[in-house]
Each structure stands twice: as structure tokens, then as C-alpha cells.
Amino acid sequence: MASNGIRDKVAIVGMGCTRFGEHWDRSIDDLLIDAVSECVASVDGFDRQDVDAYWLGTMGSGTSGLTLSRPLKIANKPVTRVENYCATGSEAFRNACYAVASGAYDVVMAVGGEKLKDSGFSGLVVPPASNDGTASDPSAPAVFSLLAPAYAKKYGISEEQLKEVLTRIAYKNHKNGALNERAQFRSEVSMEKIACSPIVAGQLGIFDCSGVADGAAAALIVRAEDAHKYTDRPVYVKALSFVAGPAQGPVDPDYDFTSFDEVVASAQDAYRQAGVTDPREEISLAEVHDCFTPTELVLMEDLGFSERGAGWKDVLEGAFDLDGDLPVNPDGGLKSFGHPIGASGLRMLFECWQQFRGEAGDRQLEDPKLGLTHNLGGQPGACVSFISIVGPDLEA
Amino acid sequence: MRGIISYGAYLPRHRLDRGAIRATLGQGGGKGTRSVAGYDEDTTSMGVEAARAARWNGGFAPTAVHFATTAPAYADKANATAIHAALGLPADVFATDHVGSARSAVGALRAAAAEGGLAVLSDVRLGRPGSADEAGGGDGAAAFLFGEGDGVVAELVGQASATAEFLDRWRVPGETASSTWEERFGLGQYLPLIQDAVTRALAAAGVQQPDFVVLSSPHARAARTAAKPFGEAAADAIEPVAGWLGAAHAGVGLTHALDRAQPGHTVLVVSGADGADALVFRVTEAIAGRPQGRGALDQFAGAPDVDYATFLTWRGGLHREPPRRPDPVRPEAPPAARAAHWKFGFVGSRCTSCERVHVPPQRVCAGCGHTDEMAPVSLADTPGTITTYTVDRLAFSLSPPTITAAVDFDGGGRFTCEMTDCRPDEVQVGTRVELTFRRMYTAQGVHNYFWKARPRVTSAEVRACENGGRNT
Numbered sequence: 001m002a003s004n005g006i007r008d009k010v011a012i013v014g015m016g017c018t019r020f021g022e023h024w025d026r027s028i029d030d031l032l033i034d035a036v037s038e039c040v041a042s043v044d045g046f047d048r049q050d051v052d053a054y055w056l057g058t059m060g061s062g063t064s065g066l067t068l069s070r071p072l073k074i075a076n077k078p079v080t081r082v083e084n085y086c087a088t089g090s091e092a093f094r095n096a097c098y099a100v101a102s103g104a105y106d107v108v109m110a111v112g113g114e115k116l117k118d119s120g121f122s123g124l125v126v127p128p129a130s131n132d133g134t135a136s137d138p139s140a141p142a143v144f145s146l147l148a149p150a151y152a153k154k155y156g157i158s159e160e161q162l163k164e165v166l167t168r169i170a171y172k173n174h175k176n177g178a179l180n181e182r183a184q185f186r187s188e189v190s191m192e193k194i195a196c197s198p199i200v201a202g203q204l205g206i207f208d209c210s211g212v213a214d215g216a217a218a219a220l221i222v223r224a225e226d227a228h229k230y231t232d233r234p235v236y237v238k239a240l241s242f243v244a245g246p247a248q249g250p251v252d253p254d255y256d257f258t259s260f261d262e263v264v265a266s267a268q269d270a271y272r273q274a275g276v277t278d279p280r281e282e283i284s285l286a287e288v289h290d291c292f293t294p295t296e297l298v299l300m301e302d303l304g305f306s307e308r309g310a311g312w313k314d315v316l317e318g319a320f321d322l323d324g325d326l327p328v329n330p331d332g333g334l335k336s337f338g339h340p341i342g343a344s345g346l347r348m349l350f351e352c353w354q355q356f357r358g359e360a361g362d363r364q365l366e367d368p369k370l371g372l373t374h375n376l377g378g379q380p381g382a383c384v385s386f387i388s389i390v391g392p393d394l395e396a
Numbered sequence: 397m398r399g400i401i402s403y404g405a406y407l408p409r410h411r412l413d414r415g416a417i418r419a420t421l422g423q424g425g426g427k428g429t430r431s432v433a434g435y436d437e438d439t440t441s442m443g444v445e446a447a448r449a450a451r452w453n454g455g456f457a458p459t460a461v462h463f464a465t466t467a468p469a470y471a472d473k474a475n476a477t478a479i480h481a482a483l484g485l486p487a488d489v490f491a492t493d494h495v496g497s498a499r500s501a502v503g504a505l506r507a508a509a510a511e512g513g514l515a516v517l518s519d520v521r522l523g524r525p526g527s528a529d530e531a532g533g534g535d536g537a538a539a540f541l542f543g544e545g546d547g548v549v550a551e552l553v554g555q556a557s558a559t560a561e562f563l564d565r566w567r568v569p570g571e572t573a574s575s576t577w578e579e580r581f582g583l584g585q586y587l588p589l590i591q592d593a594v595t596r597a598l599a600a601a602g603v604q605q606p607d608f609v610v611l612s613s614p615h616a617r618a619a620r621t622a623a624k625p626f627g628e629a630a631a632d633a634i635e636p637v638a639g640w641l642g643a644a645h646a647g648v649g650l651t652h653a654l655d656r657a658q659p660g661h662t663v664l665v666v667s668g669a670d671g672a673d674a675l676v677f678r679v680t681e682a683i684a685g686r687p688q689g690r691g692a693l694d695q696f697a698g699a700p701d702v703d704y705a706t707f708l709t710w711r712g713g714l715h716r717e718p719p720r721r722p723d724p725v726r727p728e729a730p731p732a733a734r735a736a737h738w739k740f741g742f743v744g745s746r747c748t749s750c751e752r753v754h755v756p757p758q759r760v761c762a763g764c765g766h767t768d769e770m771a772p773v774s775l776a777d778t779p780g781t782i783t784t785y786t787v788d789r790l791a792f793s794l795s796p797p798t799i800t801a802a803v804d805f806d807g808g809g810r811f812t813c814e815m816t817d818c819r820p821d822e823v824q825v826g827t828r829v830e831l832t833f834r835r836m837y838t839a840q841g842v843h844n845y846f847w848k849a850r851p852r853v854t855s856a857e858v859r860a861c862e863n864g865g866r867n868t
Contacts, residue, residue: 120720121720121721121722122719122720122721123721123790125722130728130730130731131725131728132727132728132731132734132735132738133726133732133739133844133845133846134727134735134739134756134846136800136813136814137724137791138786138791138798138812139721139788139790139791141788141790142787142788142790142800143800145786145788146784146785146786146802149784149825150784153825199787200789200790201786201787201788201790201797202786202787202788246762248762250802250810250812251754251755251756251762251810251811251812252762252810253783253804253808253809253810255810257784257802
């Protein structure tokens with residue numbers, strides 16, 4: 001038994017991504033059509049009829065493959081709708097890649113979309129499953145806010161220092177997002193404004209939280225050997241890792257709220273698949289799940305970018321800034337894009353796609369070699385974690 | 397010898413200064429304070445807390461649960477069954493409600509006394525804003541386990557009743573406030589009824605002058621007038637601070653008397669509601685085993701004030717702007733029934749292979765991975781320590797902000813739950829907590845009962861009592 005991976009077996013040859021934001025004038029159908037159309041148009045001469053199968057990721061904007069086939073009039077082709085919490089869009093991508101790698105299909109499209117704003121609610125709302133009324137229902141900022149005091153206590157830093165670190169993360173992501181025309185929020189936000197924003201839960205102010213947005217994104221996937229038939233600048237899949245944890249953190253006295261075990265496990269798996277031994281050195285850019293600022297802090301350590309207990313220093317030293325040695329969330333992250341669940345994972349891949357193709361404009365990094373995308377869904381101690389590693393070059 | 401084996405009282409940890417009513421409305425109010433059930437409490441949940449406080453004298457094995465209230469959380473569905481479930485009682489224990497009039501309390505006491513049952517008396521008293529009932533009412537609960545033998549702490553030595561049909565106080569089902577006839581009419585009705593019942597009960601008990609007299613009546617002046625001949629013995633310590641507690645008032649008064657009584661003392665309990673009922677108890681040597689420092693007024697001593705707007709909000713009289721979050725969804729009947737031991741009894745599981753404790757109960761052990769090697773374990777009475785917590789200003793609550801805490805229980809097991817009866821500045825990592833049975837919310841007419849944690853009362857007396865007197 002092994003997680004063998006599909007390193008360099010499939011490639012992304014086209015992508016599309018809508019602007020994320022409050023699309024009062026767009027339905028989920030519109031967003032999906034827009035993302036798919038842009039994806040198709042990104043490949044010269046490509047006809048959508050040549051897509052053999054679709055994977056659609058959406059958490060709550062529709063059920064079944066009909067959510068995609070109906071608006072796009074996809075006639076009698078396999079369309080699979082997947083859901084895996086905040087990793088939903090990434091999960092659509094992962095399964096689509098496997099379908100191509102297996103040889104089952106030649107050309108597959110992964111699509112993700114979410115229409116969050118129509119509900120009128122603040123924050124995310126997970127549709128309730130059958131329930132006995134005994135689960136507490138804290139908000140997402142509340143459960144993720146638990147990371148902050150736990151981290152500060154474990155590593156002996158003051159609440160004020162930690163607040164500065166979290167503020168720095170939000171500042172960086174908004175600064176990056178200001179350079180991205182597809183982001184929901186396109187302004188820099190001063191550290192002072194971030195630090196003084198109204199408290200939502202625990203130590204987290206409103207600027208420590210990602211926004212609520214609508215959006216959609218899509219990727220066209222083919223076998224690696226076919227990639228150059230579609231584009232001269234394909235992006236190859238180096239690793240795909242996904243784990244679901246045993247979800248015992250909230251009920252396990254040994255869990256200390258300073259790490260996501262699931263992320264550590266999926267990172268080790270992904271690095272092994274991709275042959276990465278020193279992620280801080282080898283990864284050129286990382287799109288990580290900054291649902292809340294303390295999440296990004298902890299992820300720097302769980303992903304192996306920082307030593308345990310040193311992530312906060314690396315953040316303050318600017319290591320993860322756009323001009324740092326490992327830019328994290330160069331596109332602005334969930335902080336700038338909001339988090340339309342089904343779309344986010346593919347939006348992260350879209351940043352890698354643009355960076356590798358030299359299309360990232362003011363955010364363009366110099367000669368990036370490997371990009372990492374990461375999602376987690378759930379809460380500290382009880383989550384799913386997805387990691388992909390992609391790059392512009394085939395291993396020689 | 398037949399009588400009370402053990403007893404407990406519960407007053408919610410919130411009080412309303414009666415003067416706050418007049419300050420807001422320009423009418424009503426008065427001197428003193430009244431007790432206020434929390435936004436997450438009702439007669440059922442307070443009944444559970446009182447019953448839990450009544451488990452100190454040996455094995456707690458009532459043959460029946462008789463629940464009395466004027467404010468049942470449900471109609472057409474028994475409320476006593478939730479109390480039965482929260483206490484983890486076996487299925488062959490009968491459970492029923494006595495609801496409507498404050499006299500239902502006497503019905504529950506008589507039924508429990510007759511068969512060794514548990515009487516749970518609980519009430520939430522409301523009135524129209526500015527009314528005497530609003531200011532003079534209060535919320536609370538008491539519970540009495542009856543039985544026979546050497547464990548009896550207060551022998552029932554006499555009782556008598558007088559019944560009469562007349563219109564003094566009434567309320568149509570569904571209304572929250574009751575109406576009353578002109579005061580002097582009720583006074584004239586009640587006084588002879590009370591005198592009759594008291595005379596016959598004392599005669600039956602062979603008691604001339606009781607040492608303690610507990611008088612309760614929805615007709616406040618009747619109670620005061622009837623108390624006068626007994627002087628200090630009939631002083632009501634509960635009403636001035638907590639209000640008249642409806643169906644629970646005589647019961648809470650009785651617990652207060654029993655907390656102070658010495659062996660040989662007699663206690664006369666009188667209820668003047670739709671007639672009059674008198675019960676006479678004689679305290680025995682076994683009273684020495686009673687807990688110290690957990691009486692109704694002890695619990696209420698540190699209760700913080702709620703403002704009048706909060707009081708109205710909690711009782712449904714002010715519909716305030718909710719957060720932009722989905723309304724709570726009602727718990728579903730089949731999953732709630734499947735999880736009844738967990739939901740109502742906080743029964744988790746302990747792995748018989750590796751001893752790891754799981755709350756909620758699991759089939760597959762998170763420690764050793766073994767499947768279906770679990771034994772049930774209730775943590776409802778197990779204290780714990782807050783390992784981390786957060787203050788949630790987004791989640792829905794009638795009393796925002798919500799405090800959510802991860803609690804590590806003594807002896808194993810962690811559960812993340814809501815905190816109650818505390819402000820954010822009263823919670824810290826390391827705070828000792830205990831569980832309390834609450835109504836989490838009501839959705840689509842379904843009351844969602846479950847457990848929350850509250851900061852633990854940690855007086856030396858309580859610790860001593862728990863170490864020495866905790867039943868198994």
C-alpha cells in the first residue's frame with residue numbers, strides 16, 4: 001500500500017477564473033459559464049465539445065452534476081459533483097487529474113464555483129446534517145481563534161506580539177491582493193486599521209477573517225505527453241495529497257491547538273510525491289488557506305516553511321512577502337478573494353498558472369519553479385487537508 | 397418511618413433589582429430583587445439542576461419522578477421524561493407532570509411521598525410589564541426524594557387538605573401573565589381554608605407549635621396574613637430576594653428550613669392555592685448528612701444583576717435584532733432519541749481496552765482503534781478544566797457573546813461546549829468548570845436540551861461535602 005502520486009503524468013493546459021466578489025448580478029450558473037468559457041478560450045482553437053468528462057466542486061450552490069451540465073448544456077457526458085468542505089474545489093481538481101492519469105479520459109475539466117452572497121448571512125454557513133442538537137455551533141472565526149492564544153502560550157510570545165504577527169499576515173495578503181484585478185478586495189489596508197478592526201471572535205478582528213464572496217474557476221487537464229498539443233506553457237502536476245483527519249482534536253485532551261496534524265500528513269505525502277526535501281528552498285510560491293490569520297501562521301510551520309515556533313518570526317521578517325524568499329499567497333489569498341468554497345482551490349492553482357506563464361503582472365515572481373496550493377476544511381483538530389504541487393517543467 | 401430522604405434547591409444565577417422596572421417603565425417594581433432564569437433555562441432544566449442537588453443521601457433510586465410547574469416547557473409531551481433522562485434513571489421508573497396551578501406542587505409531593513418518588517418542583521413566573529406579578533415573581537426549583545427507613549431526614553408526620561372552587565388567580569393556556577380577582581375577595585377565601593388545613597395537619601402530627609413554617613400562596617397577602625400568628629418561625633427568607641417562585645416556592649422554602657433545622661425540629665409547609673394544603677415534617681438525626689453551603693440562598697448569593705431590558709429579552713418580551721446568521725435548526729427526533737443517553741445524560745464511552753474516555757460516545761476507539769469495546773460512562777458530574785476558549789461575537793445567542801470552551805474532564809475526555817452563567821472576563825485557561833443542564837435554544841417549537849459548562853463553585857464547604865457525601 002502506498003500513496004504513489006501521479007507526478008508529471010498530467011498537465012493543466014487551460015484555466016479560467018472569474019473575479020471574486022459580490023456578484024449580485026450573477027447566478028451560480030453565470031459564474032460557472034464564465035469560468036468554463038474563459039478556460040476554454042485560454043486554449044487556442046479548443047472546442048468545449050472535446051472535453052470528455054467534468055468534475056464540479058461546490059459545497060452548497062447545487063447538488064449533482066446537473067449543476068454544471070444544465071447551464072452549460074453538456075450533453076450526456078460524465079459530470080461528477082464533489083464536496084469536501086473548504087477543499088471542495090481542490091478535490092474536483094484532484095479527481096479530474098486521476099481520471100486523466102488512469103487513461104479513462106483524454107481531456108477533463110475541473111470546475112469549482114460557489115454563490116455565497118445570496119444567503120445574506122455573515123460568514124460561512126454549512127448546511128446542517130441530521131442532528132441530535134448536542135454539537136455546539138461556534139462560528140468559523142471562533143474555532144480558528146483558538147489557535148492564537150494556544151500558539152502564543154506554547155512559544156512564549158505575548159498577546160501583543162502575536163497580534164502584530166497576525167496583523168502582518170493580513171497586511172501582506174491585502175497588499176498582494178491590491179495588485180490583482182480578480183480579487184474581491186483590491187486595496188491595501190494599513191496595519192493600524194487591521195489591528196484596530198472590530199473583534200469577531202477571540203482575538204480575531206474583522207480583518208483577521210477572510211471575506212465572503214462569489215466566484216468560480218476552471219482548469220483543463222490532459223495527459224502530460226499531450227500537453228504541448230494545447231499550449232506551449234503547460235503546468236505539470238507534481239503531487240496531489242488529500243487527507244481527512246480522525247477529527248478528535250476537539251475531544252482529545254492531547255490536542256493543543258497549535259498545529260493541524262492533517263496538514264503535516266498531507267504535506268509529507270505531497271513532498272514525497274514531488275521529490276521535495278527542503279520545501280522552504282524548493283517551493284517558489286505557496287497559495288495557502290488563510291481563512292483566518294492564525295491559520296496562515298500555523299500553516300507556515302505545518303507545511304515545513306518555518307521551524308516549529310519560528311513561523312511568527314519569519315512572518316515579521318517578511319520571509320513570506322511578495323519579495324520574500326518564499327512568497328505566500330502572492331495573489332492576495334482568501335483574505336483578498338473571499339472564500340467561495342468550491343472555487344478557492346482552483347483559484348489558487350490559477351495563481352500558479354499565471355505565475356508560471358509569466359502572466360501575473362505586478363505580482364510576477366522571477367522564474368518560479370514549483371508552486372504549492374493548500375486548502376483545509378473543518379476546524380483545528382478536525383479537518384481535511386489538500387495539497388498540490390505544480391510546476392512548469394517536466395522532470396528531466 | 398416515611399419521609400424525605402434527600403433534597404436540593406436551585407436558584408438561577410441572575411437577579412433583577414425590582415427597582416429597575418420602575419426606573420424603566422415608571423411603574424411597577426418595588427424593593428428587593430427577584431431571581432431570573434437564564435436565557436438558556438426553563439422549568440425543566442432548573443428541575444434537573446434541583447434534582448441533581450438532591451442526590452446526597454446514599455443510593456439515589458426514586459421509584460417515580462413527579463414534576464410540578466405552572467410553566468411547562470411542553471404540552472402534549474411530558475417534561476418529566478427529560479428530567480428522568482438527565483438523571484439517568486432506568487426505564488421502569490415512572491415519570492409524569494403535574495402542571496397548571498401552583499397546587500400541582502402539592503400533588504407532586506403527595507404522589508412522591510406515597511411511593512418513594514422524586515418530587516421536582518420548578519417554576520418560571522412572569523407577569524405583564526409593570527405588574528406586581530412581574531416584580532414579585534421569581535424563578536427556581538426544588539426537589540425531594542421520598543422513601544422509608546433510617547435514611548429519612550424529615551419524617552412526614554401529618555398532612556391535611558381543604559379544597560374550594562373560587563376565582564382568585566387564573567390564566568388561559570398559552571398566556572404568560574395571569575389575572576387576579578380583587579385582593580380582599582381572595583383573602584377572605586384563603587384564610588379560613590389555610591386555618592382549617594393547618595389545624596388538622598398539626599393535630600394529625602401531634603404538633604402544637606412548629607419550629608419552622610413555610611407558607612406559599614399565589615395570593616401574597618394571604619400568605620403574609622396567615623404567617624403572622626407563627627411569628628419568626630414563618631419568616632420567608634426566599635421571597636424578598638428571589639420572589640414568589642410559584643410551584644417551587646413551598647419547596648425551596650422547605651429546603652431552606654431543612655438546611656437550618658436540628659433533629660427533633662418540626663416543619664409545617666402550607667400551600668394556599670385553590671384551597672389549602674398543609675404537611676408537617678419532623679426532622680431526624682439523619683439530617684446531619686445534609687450538604688453544607690449549597691442551599692438556595694447560598695447559590696444565589698453571588699448572582700449578578702441583569703438589567704430590565706435583558707430580563708425582558710430572555711423571557712421573550714423584547715424581540716431584538718438577531719445576527720445575520722441562520723436561525724438555529726431544531727434537533728431531529730430520531731437522532732436525538734438514538735443519542736438520548738448522551739444528549740440528556742452526558743454519557744460518553746470508555747474503551748475497555750485502553751481506558752480512553754470519549755465524549756460523545758464512540759464505537760471505534762481514538763486511542764487503540766478497537767471497535768465496539770466500549771462501556772458507558774457519565775461525565776455529567778465530573779468537573780473539568782478549560783484548556784482553551786474563545787469569545788464568539790458572530791454565533792447566534794440570546795445573550796451574546798457566546799463563550800465556547802474546550803473542557804478537559806478529570807479522569808479523561810475532552811469536550812468543546814458552550815459556557816454559561818459567566819462573563820468573558822470570568823473565563824481563563826485553567827478555569828475549573830462543571831456541567832449544567834440547559835435549554836440550548838428553541839427552534840420550530842422544539843426545545844433543544846443539552847449540557848453547558850459553568851465556572852465551578854469552589855468553596856471549601858462544597859469540596860468537603862463532595863468528598864464526604866457524594867453518592868454513587
